[in-house]
Amino acid sequence: MSKDPYSVLGVSPSASDEEIKKAYRELAKKYHPDAYRNHPLSGLAEEKMKEINEAYDEVQKLRAGGGSSRAGSDAYSSAYSGRSSDRNGIYRTVRMYIQSGNLGGAEQILNGIADRDAEWYFLMGSILYRRGWYDDARSNFETAASMDPGNAEYRTAVERMNAVNQNAFTSTGAGGDAFCNLCQGLMCVDCLCEACGGNLCPCIGCR
């Protein structure tokens, strides 16, 4: 496809995933072949629909990060690759994008960076986590933590994921634990009581 997929969909390359999806849906509705059945424009609508689909696929591919080579990311990679002073600025932008919810934009910038350091993997992990891709997010966090074991932020991210995973097996409250706590509490109170000469839970021998 020769056209820029973003312009076909009528959105800017920095638009959020949500906006792109919305634009795509609106166009798809407009040009859906069903609306043009037995209509002189049906051929044109079909062609347009095909174009939109291709553009959407292209954008999805770009944003999913499957080795993109298109204009936007090329510009990023040529402008930003290498120099570490620039690197921090870029990462700050990426962080800002992530915080404002523009995951697609953040991912596009990251994909433009060729040599990947720990911070890159951490930020990529954050994007994936926000998107709900927990498995890939975890492996990115782990890579970040292993590349830079001293960094507390990376370690915390891995630990947090592990903690939630642990939750899958242990109780999240109530049930057996509550009873256990109750028994422990009673035992403690009883000991304290007995220490002062009283008796909260009299045993058989005490009666």
Next chain:
Amino acid sequence: MFGYVKPFSPDLRVRELEGYRAIYCGLCRTLKKEYGIPASLLVNYDMTFAAMVLTEGREECRFSACRCAASPFRKKTCAVINDALRVAAAGTVLTAYRKAQDDLRDESFRKRIVTRLAVPFLKRWSRKAEKRYPELAFETERALSLYEKLEAENCASVDRMLDAVGMGGEALASYAHTARHERAGLLYDAARFMTLADALDDFREDEKRGRFNLLRRKTENYDDAKTFAAGYLAMIAENAEEKLAALSDDPYLPILKNVFSLGMRKSLLETGDPRKKRRKRGYPHVERSL
């Protein structure tokens, strides 16, 4: 389609359980009214969940008492047909047809006979649904064919494959008017969980027959697969709370919370040995061993 996304009923209040049952009946009734009596056999828990997610505001949910073939003598509380139920009904027939096509391709001979008989009906219904909700049909088809494509390509990322199915679930929310983003998120998560639980359920059989299984991408061992699925679910459940908070005006909110915090976990614990399926009772958070 599979019945993994459902609430853990002992933890519901009586009126909540009645509301849930009413929407189940409502979905069945919608299928009957819009696609004919045999279509009501397709009613399932997953789409009941979708109908709950799509029900917006309290005024949308009204109930009536009605009889049906399953309960001819006692009248049951039944949700009055609304837009949410119509969308869910369309989703039901579309996914059922799609699943039937899949089954024809890779199920056992005996199962294929039954499916073969049902396919003409399913086809007609799904054409009807397609006409009413072209966008939904389009997105469902798109999502599931993407999944198949990834399967054929041997995609290494479980997340990416689940994402494909999730997009199909998400499409249902495009008919919502309020909090569309959050509703889409919940349906996305539910669809992903469903796929994961189904993969776990079929893990051993797929191994025997040498069929594709999503969880095989992670591990060859059944217990490890279950651990992985449980961990993934824990992530989904933890992140669902944020989305649920946006639906504060919805009548079914407590049930939705129950589905994410307990119901899904219970479904996951039940998967595996079919003989144990019925016997396993009790609170999912009390059962420690997975």
